Amino acid sequence: MGTVDGKLNDVSMLGSVRNFAETAQFEQMFKDGMGMVEEAASYLDGEGRDHAKTLSRKGALAYAAESMRLTTRLMQVASWLLVQRAVARNEMTVTEARTQRYRLGAKELCYARPIEGADELPHPLADMIARSRRLYARVDRLDKMMHGDASEVEPKTAVARQLSKIESAFRQMKAEDRLH
Structure with a gap:
């Protein structure tokens, strides 16, 4: 591949991206990624709602935070x-x-x-989270290989800010429980 100042140029990258996107490996990754998006949406809209109702307060907070992370992870991969x-x-x-x-x-x-309480998550959700983490890490490695390491520091997203608030509330709840 050709480089300019140590970075891959568009001509060689174009071939690399096109070639990869036309492989069976990419098609399988695409199918797996989009399938997980559908699976997560179906679970969270159906059976997951019922599972969430049976959790302790700590488990319910973990469910909210981890399901938000799951959907964020999958939307990033799909995009x-x-x-x-x-x-x-x-x-x-x-x-x-x-x-x-x-x-x-x-x-x-x-x-x-x-977050704390994630050990209480229903098995179907915990399994999807684990699989989405592996898929996200795989896509991250490919992104870096194909496009280089992102040099910009990523701004904190609205979802990340919300999760920080949830974690803060959880810490406060834990502190209150210690007082009782």
């Missing part, structure tokens, strides 16, 4: 996959795809450790 496909179909340039706007985002949120 990234769609961008790669758009480049392969000449609907978008590699230069556009390499901008921060189209890169895999929300890393701070998506890689954050599970």
